[in-house]
Amino acid sequence: MSTVLETDICVIGAGSGGLSVAAGAVQMGADVVLIEKDKMGGDCLNTGCVPSKALLAAAKRAHTMREVKPFGIEPVQAKVDFAATMAHVQNVIKGIEPNDSVERFEKLGCTVILGAARFSNDRQVVVGEQRIQAKRFVIATGSRAGVPPIAGIQDTDYFTNETLFENKTCPAHLIIVGAGPIGIEMAQAHSRLGAKVTVLERFRALPKDEPELAGLVIKALRDEGVVIREEVNIKNVAGKTGNITVTLEDGEKIAGSHLLIAAGRSPNVDNLGLELAGIEFTAKGISVDARLRSTNKRVFVVGDAKGGLMFTHLAGYDAGIVIRNILFKLPSRANYTAMPWVTYTDPELAQVGCDAVRVVTWPYAENDRARAEHSMTGMIKVVTGKRGKILGAGIVGASAGEIIQVWQIAISKGFKIGDMASMISPYPTLSEISKRAAGSYFTGSLFSPRTKKIVRLLLKL
Numbered sequence: 001m002s003t004v005l006e007t008d009i010c011v012i013g014a015g016s017g018g019l020s021v022a023a024g025a026v027q028m029g030a031d032v033v034l035i036e037k038d039k040m041g042g043d044c045l046n047t048g049c050v051p052s053k054a055l056l057a058a059a060k061r062a063h064t065m066r067e068v069k070p071f072g073i074e075p076v077q078a079k080v081d082f083a084a085t086m087a088h089v090q091n092v093i094k095g096i097e098p099n100d101s102v103e104r105f106e107k108l109g110c111t112v113i114l115g116a117a118r119f120s121n122d123r124q125v126v127v128g129e130q131r132i133q134a135k136r137f138v139i140a141t142g143s144r145a146g147v148p149p150i151a152g153i154q155d156t157d158y159f160t161n162e163t164l165f166e167n168k169t170c171p172a173h174l175i176i177v178g179a180g181p182i183g184i185e186m187a188q189a190h191s192r193l194g195a196k197v198t199v200l201e202r203f204r205a206l207p208k209d210e211p212e213l214a215g216l217v218i219k220a221l222r223d224e225g226v227v228i229r230e231e232v233n234i235k236n237v238a239g240k241t242g243n244i245t246v247t248l249e250d251g252e253k254i255a256g257s258h259l260l261i262a263a264g265r266s267p268n269v270d271n272l273g274l275e276l277a278g279i280e281f282t283a284k285g286i287s288v289d290a291r292l293r294s295t296n297k298r299v300f301v302v303g304d305a306k307g308g309l310m311f312t313h314l315a316g317y318d319a320g321i322v323i324r325n326i327l328f329k330l331p332s333r334a335n336y337t338a339m340p341w342v343t344y345t346d347p348e349l350a351q352v353g354c355d356a357v358r359v360v361t362w363p364y365a366e367n368d369r370a371r372a373e374h375s376m377t378g379m380i381k382v383v384t385g386k387r388g389k390i391l392g393a394g395i396v397g398a399s400a401g402e403i404i405q406v407w408q409i410a411i412s413k414g415f416k417i418g419d420m421a422s423m424i425s426p427y428p429t430l431s432e433i434s435k436r437a438a439g440s441y442f443t444g445s446l447f448s449p450r451t452k453k454i455v456r457l458l459l460k461l
Contacts, residue, residue, distance in 0.1 A: 003131075005111070007033045009326060010125060010134035012117045012272070015042020017303035017315030018140030019100055024323045026109045033132050034105055035125070037116040041100035042142050043162075044312045045093060051165040052185055054092040056344055058085045059192035063224075063346070070374045080193050082170035089165055119273035122296050136298055136326050139286060140315070141268040143304035148177070148263050151236035156244065158237075158259040161186075171195045171258035175246055179205035179228060181343040183262035184221065188345050191226045198227040198254060200246065205230055209349055213381060213396040217349050220377060267305050282307075290333040291325050292318055300325065311341055338412035342401035347378045350404035353392020353411050357385045360417070362437035364397045369428040373398065380433045382407070388417040388441065399430050406434055417441045 009025050011018045014036035026032040039046045062078035069075050098104060102112045115127040124133045145160035147153060159167065161182055174190050176183045179201035191197045199205070205228055206214035218228055233249040237259065246254045267285040274280075280287045280295040285307020292300050300322045303315030314336070324332035340352035364370040364378035378397020385391045393407035410420060420438035425431050445451065 004124070005033065005130060005132045007031045007111070007132060007134045009033070009136050009138060010117075010132050011035065011138045011140060012125065013042065013140035013142055013268075013303075013305070014040045014100070014105075014112075015140060015142045015303065015315065016044050016312045017142075017319050018042070018138065019105070020316050020319035021138050021140065021302065021322055022105060022110050023108060024319065025327060026105075028323075028327055030327060032109070033111045033113060033134065035113045035115065035117045035127055035132070037114070040102055040105075041097065043144075045096055045100055047162045047165060049312050050093055050096060051089045052161070052182070052189075053344055054089040055085070055165070055189045055193075056185060056346075058088055059189040060346055063192040080170065082193060083168040085193060086165065086168050116271070118271065119277035119279070122277045123298065125273075134298075136300065138322055138326075139272070139294070139299060139301045139305050140303055141272065141305045142315075143265040143267050143310055145261065146264040146266040147261055150177075150234055152238045153261075156237045156239055156259065157241045158244075158261050160261050164260060167258075171256070173198065173256040174258045174260060175200065175244060175254060175256035176260045176262055177234065177246075178262035178264065179230070180207070180262060180264065181341075183260070184217065184228075185344055186260060186262065187226050187228070188221050188224070191221070191224055196256075197225075198256065199229065200232050200234060200248075200254075201228070201230045202233060203231065206343065206349070209343070209351060210381065210394045213349055213351070213379070213394045216378060216396045217343065217345050217347060220347060221345065265304060265310050267307050269305060291331060292321055292334055293325075309336060309339060309341070311339070314339055338408050340404050340408045342404065344401065347375070347397045348400035349394075349396045350400035351392070351394040352404055352408045353383065353390070357383070357391075358441070359383050360437050360441045362433045362440060364430075364433065366436065367428075367430060367433050369430050369432070370398065372428065375430075380437045382417070382420075382437050382441075384417050384441065390415050390417055390420070395433075397430070397433075403431050403434060406431070 008031040010033045011022045012035050014034055022032050022034045062080055065078045066075050105112050113127050117125045117127050120126045145162055173196040176187055176199045179199050187197045187199050205218050235247045235249045238245050242257050244256045244259045269281045278296045286294055286301045286305055288294055288301050288306050294301055302318035302322055304310040321332050321334050324330045343349040361379055361381045365376040370376050375398035380395045383392040390410045395403055417438050423435050425435045
């Protein structure tokens with residue numbers, strides 16, 4: 001064994017959360033060791049958010065070429081070079097890579113070690129022959145694609161998001177198991193790029209999203225030709241690339257050329273020696289308190305490794321909580337009440353917040369900008385509590401992921417619906433749907449017989 005490398009903070013995992021902790025801490029004066037066993041940038045950069053959005057962007061361009069007749073433009077059938085499209089995806093990744101690279105973090109002042117880390121006791125990890133002892137540790141190991149125990153899966157060729165973007169041939173018929181955000185996004189992307197697509201879901205499609213809003217997205221995909229089958233159980237799968245068969249419980253066989261498993265995520269908690277460090281965990285993630293400390297109070301956990309909500313922006317938020325706790329000794333606590341999430345389909349689906357006492361809505365079809373752009377599919381739904389306090393919002397439609405942000409601020413700051421109704425929104429913008437929905441909250445009382453009576457009395461003065 002080598003000598004022990006001592007440091008203030010040891011970060012395990014160089015994905016979104018780990019990089020945010022490392023960059024913030026080292027620039028504030030802490031001594032930081034950053035350990036990564038695979039690729040810098042983690043899932044988000046290499047196999048998740050970045051490549052999926054790059055593929056969706058290409059697919060949207062192809063779709064737009066076919067859907068321009070309402071603007072008085074002759075539509076054309078896009079000629080898709082699938083290999084070139086995937087090269088575009090890889091180029092986007094390469095363009096971002098320098099921001100997450102070993103070289104950049106070493107220049108910031110981090111000691112970067114490439115290899116698999118494992119706790120040897122409650123204050124030390126080992127990477128190969130190197131021992132690292134730290135005052136505080138941050139586990140940011142992320143998650144991986146979950147593969148359900150379907151009969152035959154071990155002998156069948158299939159993609160997950162970790163291998164999908166290496167494919168350079170457009171599938172003749174892509175079968176997707178799972179209709180969560182990853183499955184639905186990749187269904188639309190591949191369909192628009194020329195593949196026949198069938199999605200199989202055991203429950204309902206987009207099960208974690210508000211049903212009415214999710215239904216608009218599902219309808220849009222079905223209108224484009226994507227087959228989405230809900231409440232189906234798979235008996236077994238078989239075959240190699242080019243000849244895949246999925247058999248349902250009722251005996252129906254679905255033949256395809258390629259198979260994508262998009263059935264959720266599993267936290268990366270194996271082979272970390274967590275037991276030796278006194279850290280409690282299950283297959284669903286590492287147990288943490290409100291300050292994101294594990295049962296070993298020297299060890300913090302950020303992002304997907306905790307289980308629960310798994311978003312890149314949540315990992316970034318966690319990083320801020322951890323930095324305040326470690327560097328400034330502030331008992332900062334995580335609060336996910338106003339955590340937004342977006343499914344980047346067309347139309348987009350964005351949500352933030354929770355349960356309702358009263359609900360107000362406004363359709364995209366009543367928005368002038370949406371009409372000008374022929375993007376009238378969609379709506380906003382806002383939920384409020386007593387006295388009009390904003391509890392949540394959901395949006396399906398063009399730029400939903402951009403529009404939702406004002407509602408995230410409203411919820412995190414405890415705004416009431418009147419605050420949103422009084423907002424001055426530029427005209428014409430899609431964001432006006434927020435103001436119009438908020439204003440509709442007061443329609444009943446503002447134009448009531450009682451109000452009219454009061455106005456008539458005041459006019460006599």
